[in-house]
Amino acid sequence: MTELAWISNAISTARPQAMGALLRYFRDLDAAEEAFQDACLRALKNWPKNGPPRDPAAWLIFVGRNSGIDAVRKRSKQAPLPEEDQISDLEDAESDIAERLDGAHYRDDILRLLFICCHPDLPATQQIAVALRIVSGITVKQIARAFLVGESAMEQRITRAKARIADAGVPFETPGAVERSERLAAVAAMVYLIFNEGYSTNSGEAPARAPLCEEAIRLARLLLRLFQTEPEIMGLTALLLLQHARAPARFDENGEIVLLEDQDRSLWSRKMIDEGLALVDKALRHQKPGPYQVQAAIAALHARAEKPEDTDWTEIDLLYSLLEQMQPSPVVTLNRAVAVAKVRGPEAALAMIEPLEQRLSGYFHFFGLKGGLLMQLGRGEEARVAFDRAIALANTAAEAAHIRMHIDRLMKEGAAKAAAKTAR
Amino acid sequence: MLYAILCYASEDVVCSWSKEQDDEVMANLLNVQEKYATAGRLGPVARLLPTTAATTLRKVKGESVVIDGPFAETKEQFLGFYTLECADLDEAVEFARELSEVNPSGGSYEIRPVSVFNPSTAAA
Known part of the structure; x- marks a missing residue:
């Protein structure tokens, strides 16, 4: 890594803390941003010469605050009245550096x-x-x-x-x-x-x-x-890691969506999964479940299954029912129906989602799932109608292409059936 | 004597590396280890997940309590370690120096002689 890369890395890592402190001093977003920018410019000049500071955030806060105060002083000289109130606390400005870094x-x-x-x-x-x-x-x-x-x-x-x-x-x-x-x-x-x-x-x-x-x-x-001890924040972090771990397997070489079941699991990022699973384990020990933890636990069950057929759909169904209670939403029920279809069959799943049709009438995934369930039940005509609706609602070209693939298969099956009939 | 080389650096900084940057650093570190491994001197090496994934068990008034994280309000965290068979401290220092030369995180390497060593059979 070059020196410049190191510096820009250190600056971006320190940014939230430094900007947060500067906002506290100046109580004004623009003033804080200006002060931070100025500190960064000085860092670019100073750090290569004097070596990186031990605590980059502290350095940026200290320098940023001084330059911000200077800017306010200059402005107040031009203005008819001093604007001391632009600085949160003048006394604060003169206190010792250690205080400024109060954890x-x-x-x-x-x-x-x-x-x-x-x-x-x-x-x-x-x-x-x-x-x-x-x-x-x-x-x-x-x-x-x-x-x-x-x-x-x-x-x-x-x-x-x-x-x-x-x-x-x-x-x-x-x-x-x-x-x-x-x-x-x-x-x-x-x-x-x-x-x-x-x-x-x-x-x-x-x-x-x-x-x-x-x-x-x-x-x-x-x-x-x-x-560090908030189980929902552990859950959130785990959820993001577990989902992002699958990113390398989500699209095939033609840019088509690859469904979870069909993904090449060897492409999943093991490192992210391990971290996510560790966080789920930690969170669950608190016995204070929340929506992020439940969603992370669902993602963890997918991550733990080496092959799609190893997936614990019964547990996923249970977790979704828990999520339904915490955060009732038709979309959650729709997701639950996917697990229900695996555990209790397409008929039960269809019965579960049919009452949602009105509320999800503009939702691509509703019609995609409905079509899929109908197809499994051998109700090709109705499946076709649902798939057509899904295509009309698709958000991305890949989504539409995926549904078209189902329709093609239905057409082929239909043609094969018709051919069989004629042959008889 | 077997030495442990303990790596400390800012987790914030290391976690902010892009995958490409991280891969590059890891490849360079592996490069350094290679000749020691070929000579049969390198023992187990580990890189740890972030401290946010850590749990601590502590004895409080005779009872074990499990708490989240290492809770250290320090600027640098313990991120991983190497073990290396060395004739003397100088060799261990040299190894750490080679590692630090290819590691842009600006952290530190603590060099500690190992007292008890039990090579594990578990593969990571």
Whole structure:
């Protein structure tokens, strides 16, 4: 690795902590970002000459804060009235470096930084974009590529989102226990959204979007480091690792989706699976189940099955029923039906999903599964209708292609049956 | 004498390497080990999963309690180890130096003589 690569690595690793602390000092996102940028520029000049600091985050906070204070002083000289209130605490600014690195502070700093991105007025995609920009420091260009939009459109989106966050005001007070756990839940949900944004993709886009999955895992690990005893954060991290472990096997060489059952399991990342399984084991010891843990436990059962036929579908069915109770949603029931089909047959599964049709009338996977179940039951005509609906609702070309394959098979079977009839 | 070379570095930094960067570092480290392995001097080598995957068992008032993680508020974490048969400390230091030269994480290697060694039969 080159020196520059090392420096940029150290800076991006230190970023959440440094930005979080600078936001606490300046109580203003733009001021914090400016100060951080300045500190980074100085790091690029200083670190190659003097060697890397022992604690890059502390260095960036110290330098960033001084440069931020300078900037405020300069501005206040030009302004008719001093604007001391732009700095959170002048006394604080002169205190000793050791205090600045108070461990208890920095946990809330990072949480606050992530939490302001989850502003409920912001649509999910804007929350994600702004978190990637502010917390992860990913360039607008890279974010735009991951979201498959133009750079200027993304720039605008982020600027607008930041303005809204600024209007809302930074929740500056140190949170109480309840508040802290609410913030943590909101932030965990956002990390999960980031992952899904990267995960729901087709093969052509996969290389551009995979960084979103990796960034989500990085953020989940960061949260887990801050909240080491939270079983739901263990569950979230495990879930992301176990799902991402399958990434190398999700598409074939033609870019077609490969279903879980048909994936080459030797391509799954063993390292990610091991880490995910270790985290699931740890979480379950707490006996405080939650939705992320249950989903991680389901993913763990898939990961533990060496061959698809080794999958413990009975246990998966049970876990989904638990998830249904925790987080009732037609999509969860739909997923459960896949396990039910394996355990109790397609008829039981079909009975389970039929009542959902109205609520999932715009959902690709509903009609894909319905078609598949009908096909298994030998009801080809109805299956065909469901598959047609699925194609109309497909989000990606790969999804549509996958359904078309089923239809082709139905057509062939139909033709074979017709041929058999004529022959008789 | 058998030496253990214990690796400490910032997990944050090491975890932020891309797969390509990580592969490159691992290949370079393997390169260093090769001649020691050929000479029959290299013992078991392990890289550990992040400390977030760790569990600690501690005796509190005579009772074993299982807690999450190592809880160390340190900047560097214990990430893995090597074992190497060395004639003297200088050889062990030389090995650690070679490792550190190809390892960009900027961490440290603690060199500790091994007192009891029980080669395991389990393969990772």
